[in-house]
Amino acid sequence: MTKKSGYIFVLLILASCSSSGQEQKIKTGNTEHMYYIQKSDEEWKSELTDDEYRVLIQCGTELPGTGKYNNFYKKGKYYCAACGQLLFDSGTKYSSGSGWPSFFDVISDSSVVLIEDRSHGMVRTEVRCSDCGGHLGHVFNDGPEPTGLRYCINSVSMKFVEEEEANNKDK
Numbered sequence: 001m002t003k004k005s006g007y008i009f010v011l012l013i014l015a016s017c018s019s020s021g022q023e024q025k026i027k028t029g030n031t032e033h034m035y036y037i038q039k040s041d042e043e044w045k046s047e048l049t050d051d052e053y054r055v056l057i058q059c060g061t062e063l064p065g066t067g068k069y070n071n072f073y074k075k076g077k078y079y080c081a082a083c084g085q086l087l088f089d090s091g092t093k094y095s096s097g098s099g100w101p102s103f104f105d106v107i108s109d110s111s112v113v114l115i116e117d118r119s120h121g122m123v124r125t126e127v128r129c130s131d132c133g134g135h136l137g138h139v140f141n142d143g144p145e146p147t148g149l150r151y152c153i154n155s156v157s158m159k160f161v162e163e164e165e166a167n168n169k170d171k
């Protein structure tokens with residue numbers, strides 16, 4: 001599958017969710033999503049640090065207040081720590097007081113896949129990278145305007161690049 005058709009597949013999932021008639025700010029895709037990047041457990045283990053592997057691949061969570069991007073407000077862009085896909089812009093980052101980096105929006109709806117998560121006795125919406133399936137965090141309906149969303153993301157799951165460098169990288 002080419003990268004382009006992968007994105008089209010994501011759009012189809014989002015479209016099918018929004019046409020279900022449910023008025024929800026957070027739309028989870030129940031359809032199986034095909035991740036563009038497929039790697040074995042061993043490959044991920046050898047490429048990622050222990051912390052990155054535990055959070056991104058084993059769906060772990062860093063302790064609140066410990067992440068390097070929690071109280072961090074430089075201008076730039078945040079990329080997936082596993083595959084390098086662009087995920088968030090510092091312009092949408094805000095202080096939620098939760099202990100994890102918080103954003104009110106993603107770069108693009110097609111950058112992430114949202115999955116209903118019923119683990120730990122709660123119903124939450126998990127956020128994964130749409131290219132590699134890496135676990136990023138969760139999204140909640142208690143964020144600020146204009147979206148009302150709070151993307152609660154592990155620092156370990158992201159790599160920050162400062163504005164000037166990020167602009168060159170995207171060219």
Ligand SMILES: [Zn+2]
Pocket residue numbers: 080081082083084085129130131132133134
């Ligand atoms: Zn990724």
